[in-house]
Amino acid sequence: MNISGRLIDAFLALEETRRFAIAAERCHVSPSAFSQMITRLEEKVGARLFDRDTRNVSLTAEGEIFSKGAHRIANEITNSIAELRDRASCAVGRVSIAAPPSLSASWLPKQMAEFKREHPGINLQLHDVVSDRCIEMVANGEVDFGLNARSSHAKEFDSVLLAQEGMFLICRANHYLAKRKSLKLKDLSGCVMVNTVRSGSVWQQLQELLKSIDIKDSGFEVSQFGTLAGLVANDFGISVVPQFAIQLCKLPGLAAIPIEDQKAVRPIYMLKRKGRSLSPAAQAMWSKLVKNASDLTI
Amino acid sequence: MNISGRLIDAFLALEETRRFAIAAERCHVSPSAFSQMITRLEEKVGARLFDRDTRNVSLTAEGEIFSKGAHRIANEITNSIAELRDRASCAVGRVSIAAPPSLSASWLPKQMAEFKREHPGINLQLHDVVSDRCIEMVANGEVDFGLNARSSHAKEFDSVLLAQEGMFLICRANHYLAKRKSLKLKDLSGCVMVNTVRSGSVWQQLQELLKSIDIKDSGFEVSQFGTLAGLVANDFGISVVPQFAIQLCKLPGLAAIPIEDQKAVRPIYMLKRKGRSLSPAAQAMWSKLVKNASDLTI
């Protein structure tokens, strides 16, 4: 059972034209070759498909039967390849991304909106999740790729560094540090801290950075930056958030001061499953984000 | 778009096994050839279908898409060929025959019953029609072949002579010819004739045979032999019918006397459209009828 698409085409052409010479032309082969093709097809399927003499060509009873299948086969092949071409050209498709809440609020939506204008047929999905969950989704193939602040998965994933973002102190405008233009990590000594959840990369990174500094724990662990801002505004303590989360913390009476410290930077990695290729659509989105990552370093 | 069934098989084998070596074995080719086949397929469809290194093989996003089509294509090919094989072996099929009422009453049903026992999957159809309609049905392809008493279509059809049947006088038992053991056509001179319909071959043949003999016309033209018998029994005249119609004319008080005359024989031809092949099932039936035609000459 090794029928080539070519032979199917030959069958359909002859069925329609009922002329070897014309069907041969349509298939871009000589009449002789075409005759041989029909003979080969008949040998392969094990039945005579056309009754023919030098004047008349017509389907046999078996040819009539085979005709249905031939049309279906031709359609399946055409459709399958057309679908692949559409996906290859990003005419249709789907891109699914996991990203931390900070980037999901402004930069990513902007990029995705631009992408959607360029590729209207592509379906976009954005999961704003904490770091641990992001890693999990990428590893499981639940998303095409993810954005994440941890570099600890270098070997498990294919990744690129998109940008480095700074960290900011968030405090009440009347806090004793609120008037500073900038500060160092050690300046936070003695402060009470409102934390993000432990499963997020912010918590995990701060834990590392502040372990040698005398910080008091407010006891709060929140998952939304809005909540965090509310707590700080109501004097439960200060907090430290990455640059792109600041706008999520905007409340009257709050100040944000940049922390200028070698270590107080957050890498933003983009990562996907190692050794697995992206769909054309996902690849296009990946490339777009890499290209526009310079926006992030303003 | 010239994808061979072989390449589809290769795709499916690799999708299932996720091992080049094993899939190659299943396709009866060397690992090298198999690797080339996958590469060729990917070139033909214009997309990478498998992510692979020396350790792992997995479908790409595009491979997942193509998989659906590949399965459908493989099924279509398999089913199409299986159907043809079934028909070639007469496991399924349909045979449609047109025949004159005389043969449709006993001989053909017997042959068809035997055929049905030999090929239970084949659907049989019998059209008992007058000669003109029989010719028409064969010419139009409404039936696979027909049985007919006229030889006048030698060039228009492919035909074989199945048998020659004699002609019989049908008359009342008290008719003056009823006691004869046999008679000649000219013995009918002076009789009143009940005719079959003009579109039947019996009428057409008798018209020729009796044109030089002084026969009176009863005015009746009937299509059923039973009706004809009824008319004869009620003294509307005599009639002449072919051998195989006699049993359809059996009524109390009627006699049937053989007409022994060189010309008073009816050929029974089997004919089909010229240059057109029969379906395997129809061919099998055709052959059976040719083989068993000797029954008719008893």
Next chain:
DNA sequence: GTCAATTACGTTCTCCGTAAGGATG
């Protein structure tokens, strides 16, 4: 080092074109 996929290269065979053959009207 071992195992699995790929590449290199020579061979085989499929497939096509030119040209001759045969049937039909």
Next chain:
DNA sequence: CATCCTTACGGAGAACGTAATTGAC
């Protein structure tokens, strides 16, 4: 004899196998 399908035959290219190579664990 003109047209159209088929057969014959030779060449180009595709497809396969053996063997060497590359890459991952």
